[in-house]
Amino acid sequence: MIAINDLRRLHLPYRAELLDALTAVVDSGWFVLGERGRMFEAAFAASCGARHALGVANGTDAIEIALRAAGVGSGDGVVTVANAGGYATTAILACGAEPIYVDVDAGTMNIDIQLLAAALSGGPRAALITHLYGRLAPAAEARRLCDASKVVMIEDCAQAYGACVAGRAAGTFGALGSFSFYPTKNLGALGDGGAIVTDDHPLAERVRCLRQYGWNQKYRVEQSGGRNSRLDDIQAAVLSVKLPHSAAEIARRHGIAERYAEGISNAAIDIPRRGGESDALHLFVVRCPARDALAAHLAAEGVQTDVHYPVPDHRQPAFAKRFEDVALPVTERLAAEVLSLPCHPGMTDAEVSHVISACDAFRG
Numbered sequence: 001m002i003a004i005n006d007l008r009r010l011h012l013p014y015r016a017e018l019l020d021a022l023t024a025v026v027d028s029g030w031f032v033l034g035e036r037g038r039m040f041e042a043a044f045a046a047s048c049g050a051r052h053a054l055g056v057a058n059g060t061d062a063i064e065i066a067l068r069a070a071g072v073g074s075g076d077g078v079v080t081v082a083n084a085g086g087y088a089t090t091a092i093l094a095c096g097a098e099p100i101y102v103d104v105d106a107g108t109m110n111i112d113i114q115l116l117a118a119a120l121s122g123g124p125r126a127a128l129i130t131h132l133y134g135r136l137a138p139a140a141e142a143r144r145l146c147d148a149s150k151v152v153m154i155e156d157c158a159q160a161y162g163a164c165v166a167g168r169a170a171g172t173f174g175a176l177g178s179f180s181f182y183p184t185k186n187l188g189a190l191g192d193g194g195a196i197v198t199d200d201h202p203l204a205e206r207v208r209c210l211r212q213y214g215w216n217q218k219y220r221v222e223q224s225g226g227r228n229s230r231l232d233d234i235q236a237a238v239l240s241v242k243l244p245h246s247a248a249e250i251a252r253r254h255g256i257a258e259r260y261a262e263g264i265s266n267a268a269i270d271i272p273r274r275g276g277e278s279d280a281l282h283l284f285v286v287r288c289p290a291r292d293a294l295a296a297h298l299a300a301e302g303v304q305t306d307v308h309y310p311v312p313d314h315r316q317p318a319f320a321k322r323f324e325d326v327a328l329p330v331t332e333r334l335a336a337e338v339l340s341l342p343c344h345p346g347m348t349d350a351e352v353s354h355v356i357s358a359c360d361a362f363r364g
């Protein structure tokens, strides 16, 4: 079976370096918010071109803490999309805020900028712009619209580490940018992890408080809404080993995506135009009206696939009543048609060729 991800294979080239880094943390005797965490934060901030980066426990916490730092609280509206796996909704609801869903563009599968403009006129507190599948959303334009409406913009970059436009990285368009280091992400830890980047010093200090009980110094709670969400030094050390390799890994993703785009010629499968520096190619997502049949065919051909994501946020069973009146036609159609093909840096050329011929053999 050609796996959608192969984390064991991905880490083999770094095995010795990783074990050295882990040993160094064990020997240091310092495991939470230590020197290795600070070193990683500095390296990560520099790689994004941001002034500050703060490690947190995971990417969902990163969204929630960024929202809280931006002043989002009970009853506030937060504009977001509903096709990005539910993490945004989880974080928004955790703040006591209300998601205001807008539909996505059918071509890019990212937020529809016209619909964003319309939603901003409703007076939300914040807009959460997700760069889905690694492809940059129209973030510069979104920021202009948000500024004009005095709405704070936050970017969810969990899938977009490494994406930029004209040298400006995902996460640096909004007031704050959130990242996930879940193992399958473009920059993945050996466990959970996340980060928030910002250029704004007061916002960075708020994040620093909020991630640790609201403390501005030990045992002194300065900010309400604080919690415990820290990136531990083991994961920071792992991420410092992997950071310098991530550009090469993303380049490998681009190579695979190019071969798919050139190689798959089945008219039943819609291959989105992807690539360029604005696309970190976290997931290679095709569209097919007979999606489930295609997935079954590929599985029979030894190709594992996945669906990102099958249930839009507003249709999740837990929230069904709450968002009953929300209709997002493009989001709903995409949920029935999207299929993610294996596109991870550990794939061999022969595996890529096999995926292409398996796709072309589909009769939908």
Ligand SMILES: *Cc1c(COP(=O)(O)O)cnc(C)c1O
Residues within 6 Å of the ligand: 058, 059, 060, 061, 084, 085, 087, 088, 130, 156, 158, 159, 180, 181, 182, 192, 193, 194
């Ligand atoms: C993975 C992901 C998150 C959440 O990250 P976790 O570290 O798993 O909490 C948030 N948003 C998007 C778009 C993601 O893909």
